Amino acid sequence: MELYELTCHELLSKINEEKTSSQQIIRSLKDRIELTESKVNAYVRLNINDFTCEHTHNANSALSLQGIPASIKDNICTEGINTECCSRILGGFKPPYDATVIQKLKDAGASIIKTKTNMDEFAFGSSTENSCFGPTHNPWQQDCVPGGSSGGSAAAVAADEAVFALGSDTGGSIRQPAAFCGIVGLKPTYGSVSRYGLIAFASSLDQIGPLTKDVRDCALVMNVISGYDSKDSTSVNRIVPDYTQALINDVTGIRIGIPQEYFIEGIDPEVKEIVEAAIAKLTLLGAIHKPVSLPHTEYAVPVYYLIATAEASSNLARYDGVQYGFRSCQSRQSLLDMYKKTRGEGFGEEAKRRILLGTFALSHGYYDAYYLRALKVRTRIKEDFDAVFKDFDCIITPTTPTPAFGIGEKSKNPLQMYLSDIFTISPNLAGIPAISIPCGFTKKGLPVGLQILAQTFNEEMLFKVAYTFEQNTPWHLKKPKL
Amino acid sequence: MPFSLDTVKYVAHLARIELKAQELEIISNQLQDIVAFIDMLREVDINAINPTSHILPLQNVLREDTLVESLPIEKALGNAPERKGSFFGVPKVIE
């Protein structure tokens, strides 16, 4: 086995036994990237000769991620290192500060890779095609998308170009690419990982989370990045459990709800079959499952696109050519011209579409009919989950209705693209944690993801069920041929 | 149908985004479809429901009134497209 193929926990024990070092791991990753990156395009602004890490010179090997390189999505701020959200409008932006998660990774001894991972511009998308640096390709089938918006992070991990990566998830942006790329992706409970330094898309929905090669790595990373941060008013002050304690190979008596609304017309028959087989497997391992109802499921997509775009329209107003990033170069124009040209030229098509939709939803005369109504239906969606979790420990669904689709297949039809998030959006609206793990492959060889949902702050339940499934199935061990 | 061409123009002006003629047409068609889809929310009975703008029951998050070091000026202006001395520069605002 090459070093780049290993998981965090495998590398950590090698480092502990002094069989390898941080430098050797980086070198191995670099070799791998040199070999495969041209097929994947997981990283942006990559200069292979300059592929380095921010080292924390901490000799204490007891640190939980000592020597492990971390790949970071292009929307998480790294001090002095370009962070551009894969948008022209943030071209050249070097944040003057580190995101809290970056600080925590450094404190845990991880090395931050200076080249960031590809994404849909400002996390607007489900395919990583909306990047000003060009699309990322799915490592399993390069004419397919890796999912999005954290497609670069997911593809890098799947292609062994990263040991693990951080992504962000507003409506599925970690779980959907994790499913498309056959890896593990977690969207933590809203408020459990600090958003300080995550360039906001939709503040009430965004969470940073890990994309990893297996469930144990996911728990290890969560141990490091989660926890209270006084710089984030929406961060919850609670004691962070040791998530690795939840890695127990036993689901006996666990009550799983299967929402009927997720197995609807339009779901790919192969995906349906594979997910049902996965549920059967868990039943075989001792879990109990029953059909449940989340009656407001069909409204999740419209609610999401109103709330997320409304917040985004305001969050993205700051990109105006005054303090940082791109400014339209027509000199000596009026201020209004400068604003309009900078934003007209600096934002990509999808960003403009979402800003306009969000501006509309908040504008005079439409607020009540659109934005306020969406906030009320959001309450209903949350109540649906609360009702189910009275009687069930977790909910299982497919992560996506289809496996990875072709590059270009949906990019001309934004509504079609939005509907590909149909299963991942509700957990963001409800604030609950959700994980996607690989649960099989289609005949064409594309991975399928299993989504597990639990109650607020019950990540441990997700880890327990996911770990048990993983320990009893081979899917996480499969690697794409590149 | 709220999404007329004029609505798109008005909203684009509010959002300070210049759209080329062709872009305007494509986007306004797409937004028309999206809003038609979103209109399915009208089916939901929203009487007597409170809106959820914060999903967590958090409240009263405050900080002490204690000083934190500000950025050095060079860092504050390090990314500025245009500056003059320690000021950011923008095209003249006509008052």
Place this chain on the structure above:
Amino acid sequence: MEYESVIGLEVHVHVKTATKAFCGCSTQFGNQANSQVCPVCLGFPGTLPVLNSKFLDSAIKVGLALNCTIQEFTKFDRKNYFYPDLPKNYQISQYDLPLALHGFIEINTNAASKRINILRVHMEEDAGKLMHKDELSLVDFNRTGMPLLEIVSEPDLHSPQEAYDYLTILKSIIQYLDVSDCDMEKGSLRCDANISLRQIGEQRLGTKAELKNLNSFKAVKDSLTFEIKRQAEILGRGEKIIQETRLWDAKELKTVSMRSKEEAKDYRYFPEPDLTPFLITKEKIDKIRTTIPELPKEKALRLIREYGLTEYDAGILVLDRKDADYAENCLMSYAPADKKPIANWLIGPLLSEAHSLNCGICETGVSPAHLIELISFVEKQQISHLTAKSVLSEMVKSKKTASLIIKEKDLIQISDTESLQGIIEEILNANQKSVQDYKAGKENACMFLVGQVMKKTGSRANPKVVGELLKRRLSDA
């Protein structure tokens, strides 16, 4: 046609805190541009606000002092608009659930006191500053994020003078609370005015104009006076008022329309997702209530009651808290039961000294004890009132005590008849013509002779005694 003017004021006040509303940057005034900024107040991508607890407490204090109801549940909203002094292109403010509602303050009108209702008090962040230079506008974000209170009155004011009085009382209350400097020059108090006219007896409101760029209380008064005349003329011609924002031009003394540069306001307010809501408990409110000092109105009533001051005198003395404390100190230390003399000194000579120094009566350097000492010289008739006034000026200038100045300059009045009689004889001898005139019935001649005695003694003679002695002497002869 007779019109009634209907005026409402929107006042913005900087709250005194060490750090900004949502970040730890200093709130100090007047430092190098962009030296008091951080990623948060610059609105850098990825940053988040956290509310300053002192800002909230001070805001509650102001709400209570203005007799508002503090809301149990309050939240922040974003007000979205593009302007280069606003780094995020939205302002964190409060929209539909402000901190405090439905208060009032009382102002004194000619007849009686009048209640002016306050619609709301809410918290928000300030914007930066723009400077215009050649082809560029220059932006300084030091002021960005400073904690600001917006205090909105109901349209209960009906004259420029009432607006002026309202501002004076409001400023006085806020200064008593020690939550703001209320310094218009530094921009820590700013005011916009809404004004419309309607025919007397009409209930509906007329179309209003919003006046901006009001840089002093006088500007508020002057601009309103101008605007009343302008609107009355338009209405008198049978034309309609256009709803618009008008800028006060303090040089030309007129308001100017800025309609051309304005556009429809569509601020797209929505709840600020980066801040939690705030539940204000009764315990918290009660605790803050105990920190509110005696306010000017109550203080004035007490001074009237305890020291027998007139309403007018008390009203002037309580406007500034430190001045009021100083005045009360003087009143207390002054032994006689009738406090009128010391009140007269405070409102008369001392106030005019303070005015010429552009400071409060407590800041002239004259302590209450020293002022009382000065007054006692007058009361013992050792110096004249006129002399005392100049001694006071000298005290302010040199920081010396009255007794020292009187001694150094030998100012004690000559009141003993013996020494004065000698001088009077001298004067009479030298001014025989005037003596003749007096005897011929010209009363003025006596005044002239008193003047001569005063001149001879370097103003030290007691003029009353001199007058009496002269008259007696002249009728004898």
